Amino acid sequence: xxxxxxxxxxxxxxxxxxxxxxxxxxxxxxxxxxxxxxxxxxxxxxxxxxxxxxxxxxxxxxxxxxxxxxxxxxxxxxxxxxxxxxxxxxxxxxxxxxxxxxxxxxxxxxxxxxxxxxxxxxxxxxxxxxxxxxxxxxxxxxxxxxxxxxxxxxxxxxxxxxxxxxxxxxxxxxxxxxxxxxxxxxxxxxxxxxxxxxxxxxxxxxxxxxxxxxxxxxxxxxxxxxxxxxxxxxxxxxxxxxxxxxxxxxxxxxxxxxxxxxxxxxxxxxxxxxxxxxxxxxxxxxxxxxxxxxxxxxxxxxxxxxxxxxxxxxxxxxxxxxxxxxxxxxxxxxxxxxxxxxxxxxxxxxxxxxxxxxxxxxxxxxxxxxxxxxxxxxxxxxxxxxxxxxxxxxxxxxxxxxxxxxxxxxxxxxxxxxxxxxxxxxxxxxxxxxxxxxxxxxxxxxxxxxxxxxxxxxxxxxxxxxxxxxxxxxxxxxx
Amino acid sequence: xxxxxxxxxxxxxxxxxxxxxxxxxxxxxxxxxxxxxxxxxxxxxxxxxxxxxxxxxxxxxxxxxxxxxxxxxxxxxxxxxxxxxxxxxxxxxxxxxxxxxxxxxxxxxxxxxxxxxxxxxxxxxxxxxxxxxxxxxxxxxxxxxxxxxxxxxxxxxxxxxxxxxxxxxxxxxxxxxxxxxxxxxxxxxxxxxxxxxxxxxxxxxxxxxxxxxxxxxxxxxxxxxxxxxxxxxxxxxxxxxxxxxxxxxxxxxxxxxxxxxxxxxxxxxxxxxxxxxxxxxxxxxxxxxxxxxxxxxxxxxxxxxxxxxxxxxxxxxxxxxxxxxxxxxxxxxxxxxxxxxxxxxxxxxxxxxxxxxxxxxxxxxxxxxxxxxxxxxxxxxxxxxxxxxxxxxxxxxxxxxxxxxxxxxxxxxxxxxxxxxxxxxxxxxxxxxxxxxxxxxxxxxxxxxxxxxxxxxxx
Numbered sequence: 033x034x035x036x037x038x039x040x041x042x043x044x045x046x047x048x049x050x051x052x053x054x055x056x057x058x059x060x061x062x063x064x065x066x067x068x069x070x071x072x073x074x075x076x077x078x079x080x081x082x083x084x085x086x087x088x089x090x091x092x093x094x095x096x097x098x099x100x101x102x103x104x105x106x107x108x109x110x111x112x113x114x115x116x117x118x119x120x121x122x123x124x125x126x127x128x129x130x131x132x133x134x135x136x137x138x139x140x141x142x143x144x145x146x147x148x149x150x151x152x153x154x155x156x157x158x159x160x161x162x163x164x165x166x167x168x169x170x171x172x173x174x175x176x177x178x179x180x181x182x183x184x185x186x187x188x189x190x191x192x193x194x195x196x197x198x199x200x201x202x203x204x205x206x207x208x209x210x211x212x213x214x215x216x217x218x219x220x221x222x223x224x225x226x227x228x229x230x231x232x233x234x235x236x237x238x239x240x241x242x243x244x245x246x247x248x249x250x251x252x253x254x255x256x257x258x259x260x261x262x263x264x265x266x267x268x269x270x271x272x273x274x275x276x277x278x279x280x281x282x283x284x285x286x287x288x289x290x291x292x293x294x295x296x297x298x299x300x301x302x303x304x305x306x307x308x309x310x311x312x313x314x315x316x317x318x319x320x321x322x323x324x325x326x327x328x329x330x331x332x333x334x335x336x337x338x339x340x341x342x343x344x345x346x347x348x349x350x351x352x353x354x355x356x357x358x359x360x361x362x363x364x365x366x367x368x369x370x371x372x373x374x375x376x377x378x379x380x381x382x383x384x385x386x387x388x389x390x391x392x393x394x395x396x397x398x399x400x401x402x403x404x405x406x407x408x409x410x411x412x413x414x415x416x417x418x419x420x421x422x423x424x425x426x427x428x429x430x431x432x433x434x435x436x437x438x439x440x441x442x443x444x445x446x447x448x449x450x451x452x453x454x455x456x457x458x459x460x461x462x463x464x465x466x467x468x469x470x471x472x473x474x475x476x477x478x479x480x481x482x483x484x485x486x487x488x489x490x491x492x493x494x495x496x497x498x499x500x501x502x503x504x505x506x507x508x509x510x511x
Numbered sequence: 512x513x514x515x516x517x518x519x520x521x522x523x524x525x526x527x528x529x530x531x532x533x534x535x536x537x538x539x540x541x542x543x544x545x546x547x548x549x550x551x552x553x554x555x556x557x558x559x560x561x562x563x564x565x566x567x568x569x570x571x572x573x574x575x576x577x578x579x580x581x582x583x584x585x586x587x588x589x590x591x592x593x594x595x596x597x598x599x600x601x602x603x604x605x606x607x608x609x610x611x612x613x614x615x616x617x618x619x620x621x622x623x624x625x626x627x628x629x630x631x632x633x634x635x636x637x638x639x640x641x642x643x644x645x646x647x648x649x650x651x652x653x654x655x656x657x658x659x660x661x662x663x664x665x666x667x668x669x670x671x672x673x674x675x676x677x678x679x680x681x682x683x684x685x686x687x688x689x690x691x692x693x694x695x696x697x698x699x700x701x702x703x704x705x706x707x708x709x710x711x712x713x714x715x716x717x718x719x720x721x722x723x724x725x726x727x728x729x730x731x732x733x734x735x736x737x738x739x740x741x742x743x744x745x746x747x748x749x750x751x752x753x754x755x756x757x758x759x760x761x762x763x764x765x766x767x768x769x770x771x772x773x774x775x776x777x778x779x780x781x782x783x784x785x786x787x788x789x790x791x792x793x794x795x796x797x798x799x800x801x802x803x804x805x806x807x808x809x810x811x812x813x814x815x816x817x818x819x820x821x822x823x824x825x826x827x828x829x830x831x832x833x834x835x836x837x838x839x840x841x842x843x844x845x846x847x848x849x850x851x852x853x854x855x856x857x858x859x860x861x862x863x864x865x866x867x868x869x870x871x872x873x874x875x876x877x878x879x880x881x882x883x884x885x886x887x888x889x890x891x892x893x894x895x896x897x898x899x900x901x902x903x904x905x906x907x908x909x910x911x912x913x914x915x916x917x918x919x920x921x922x923x924x925x926x927x928x929x930x931x932x933x934x935x936x937x938x939x940x941x942x943x944x945x946x947x948x949x950x951x952x953x954x955x956x957x958x959x960x961x962x963x964x965x966x967x968x969x970x
Contacts, residue, residue, distance in 0.1 A: 061544070062545060065540075065544060065545040065546075069545050069546060069547045070548060070663065070664065071545050071668060071670075109689050109690075110692065148667075150665060152620070152654045152657055152658045152661065152690065153619075153620040153621050153654070153658055153665060154621060155620070155654065159619060159621050162621070166625065211690065214654075245689065330692045330693070331693065334692075334693070337538070337547060338537065341537045341540055342537060361698075364698075366553070366680040366681060366696065367682065369700065370555055370680065372701075373555075373700065373701035374555070374740060375736065375737060375738055375739055375740040376736075376738070377737060377738040377739075378740075397886070397888065399885070399886040399887075400886045403886055423737070425738055426786060428786070428790050428792075429738055429790065432790060433738060433739075436556075436741075439556065439678060440555060440678060440679065441680075476889075476945060478888070479888025479889070
């Protein structure tokens with residue numbers, strides 16, 4: 033906390049010994065952690081007022097004037113789409129709650145319903161439909177109607193809603209569709225078709241808001257679905273300027289004396305301390321690095337979790353040292369950390385693979401790697417007559433070391449064809465090199481083709497970082 | 512128990528894990544403090560990931576209804592995973608009374624999310640879902656991992672944290688669609704030499720002087736750490752070798768102070784251990800049996816001999832006479848190029864003479880290359896070719912009553928040969944030989960066949 037004035041530091045001193053300060057601290061800690069871990073939205077949205085307005089007014093029009101609305105909210109991961117939606121819903125709730133206060137006699141339980149679907153969990157239309165019914169609080173057994181077409185079942189559900197109210201009109205329903213692109217991959221897109229169709233027909237007031245990170249999401253829609261969509265797209269972008277990006281952190285880390293019921297003085301000095309940390313050269317340069325590489329707000333917030341967790345009576349304010357620890361952890365390469373302490377034999381195998389790669393083979397098996405290792409070692413033995421302290425390990429021992437590398441996924445089975453089937457083997461993570469071969473035609477594991485998941489440059493880095501590697505092997509790696 | 516006490520207690524129990532324990536406990540905080548949606552614990556095997564996490568949670572939540580520990584090898588479908596987690600959170604134990612039913616039936620993620628909402632309604636503490644060997648989750652559909660990591664969001668703000676334990680880095684987990692935000696990572700590093708020794712010394716047998724044991728452990732570490740960084744392996748070796756090392760003391764051959772002499776007496780065991788014991792070629796009980804026999808007589812030559820016998824590969828491949836030849840023929844057919852068969856196996860010619868002539872002129876430059884068959888592995892061959900080689904390498908005329916075809920079938924059943932052609936094809940069957948060169952060498956020794964005479968381009 034370098035930028036602090038004298039008078040203030042005195043108040044600090046006083047507050048540090050203050051007894052009921054601990055309540056303030058724990059409140060501040062909880063509030064900040066809630067925001068950083070995504071339990072609570074940030075108190076203010078930085079640079080997202082435009083999209084927020086459009087989303088709110090869209091939802092509001094459905095609720096208040098029974099319009100059928102459809103829109104897509106598109107923006108990269110971590111740019112604040114869900115926060116915008118959550119905030120508009122909160123605002124809507126506030127407005128709605130004050131409305132009901134005025135006319136208490138309209139005795140309906142709630143004026144509108146919210147249905148949230150996510151492409152991650154609602155993997156087919158049947159599951160989605162059952163969950164829609166659950167979220168609309170329909171207790172009736174649905175098994176018999178689920179047999180029919182999706183559209184029939186859906187209108188049946190909506191009709192249940194209608195009849196449950198005394199009035200002719202039914203309450204507005206807001207559909208929030210997260211991971212819209214995954215929902216669009218359901219066969220025949222009947223869920224989306226039905227929703228859009230009802231929204232367009234204007235008989236039932238529903239709003240459909242799709243949230244997605246895919247900018248080409250329109251191409252996923254079938255023609256009949258597309259024609260029923262209003263083509264309203266709301267785009268959200270990441271922070272445009274570095275200052276806005278830093279502001280996100282500032283907003284997330286600062287506390288408000290009224291909202292969190294802490295003393296004014298504590299809140300003030302806490303916030304001043306946050307600003308001081310954010311303007312430190314070290315932290316500022318890290319933030320600008322994130323901004324330059326990916327503008328990932330989630331990574332930015334994650335950096336401060338450790339320091340926020342450490343808030344306690346001893347550390348009433350965020351500590352720069354804790355932030356630095358967290359930054360060091362974020363910037364460390366996980367792969368290198370693991371590689372830094374594997375055994376010498378495993379390093380030798382990695383270098384063998386590197387020399388195989390450099391001599392032009394893209395795929396190789398254990399036999400080739402071991403042959404490379406043995407060739408080098410015998411050459412070395414001849415040169416030094418006896419080999420010094422080095423020992424040539426036998427094939428089974430080397431194979432065991434090799435299997436450790438496979439387990440760490442530094443070595444992966446080579447894809448059968450160069451392109452593979454759209455990289456699907458890469459994501460599924462299937463690691464059948466160690467598993468017993470199910471097909472009889474597979475070769476023994478020494479002969480299965482593998483690839484090393486390291487660049488030659490990384491191997492050199494590794495060799496440079498380790499001090500226990502004999503000079504001979506060092507030279508071999510640099511060849 | 513306060514967090515500070517817990518930290519101190521765990522740090523004492525797990526030497527060298529202070530940093531990780533502090534990081535984890537800081538992240539968990541008090542039971543009702545907000546936690547990140549996912550914690551990713553990674554590091555090489557035998558670095559204490561599972562045991563630290565399990566002990567931590569056992570002490571952190573003694574009642575055990577706030578965390579669920581799940582091994583994803585055991586729970587090999589998502590349904591098992593979901594139901595186990597709910598059982599643990601609700602304290603439900605399948606038993607006779609409830610007819611071994613689970614707390615709730617969860618066929619898919621939506622069910623799980625909804626049941627969680629019901630279960631956790633009104634509970635303030637964070638609930639943890641600890642998944643060990645999480646790398647297997649990647650095979651269970653692309654959405655499972657992402658959804659678990661977003662459980663907090665999907666359940667509408669229930670306080671759920673997923674802890675993933677694995678030995679693979681996060682980069683290999685990150686879903687392609689980018690749906691899961693990067694979790695908080697905790698890295699369990701390898702132990703340093705000092706930490707390793709601190710832990711190994713804890714295994715010191717009762718009644719043995721600790722400083723003496725430490726010297727031994729250090730020697731073991733120096734011998735083995737170059738090919739093995741795994742703590743569990745070293746512990747196993749220490750447990751196996753220490754009785755041998757200390758034996759001369761009890762047999763009054765040396766005193767505890769004569770360290771180098773003891774070391775020398777134990778040297779043959781080290782050599783044997785580095786291969787057979789380390790590779791688990793002989794079991795613990797076998798090792799103990801043999802090594803007792805070896806040292807009952809105090810004659811050093813006898814010890815060395817016994818150790819040699821232990822180290823000797825006693826191959827269990829006891830095949831009939833003709834079948835051995837069949838297997839050798841299969842090996843030759845798998846590794847030799849067919850174009851050279853005439854030179855090697857044609858009758859009436861001296862094989863060594865003709866081979867020299869052709870091989871040198873024809874393929875001098877490719878000998879010992881990187882793509883020789885020995886390195887590429889066995890290639891498929893037609894059964895007819897193998898039979899031709901078989902009749903050629905067998906010296907005497909084969910008795911016609913020997914049913915060669917049945918022997919081939921039994922070799923395939925034994926997986927010494929693998930069939931590569933389709934199962935229903937009767938003609939033109941193709942096979943591969945599945946046996947290593949060492950095995951073939953020992954087999955041909957038993958039938959007195961000079962295998963090296965027939966091998967092309969081997970080193």
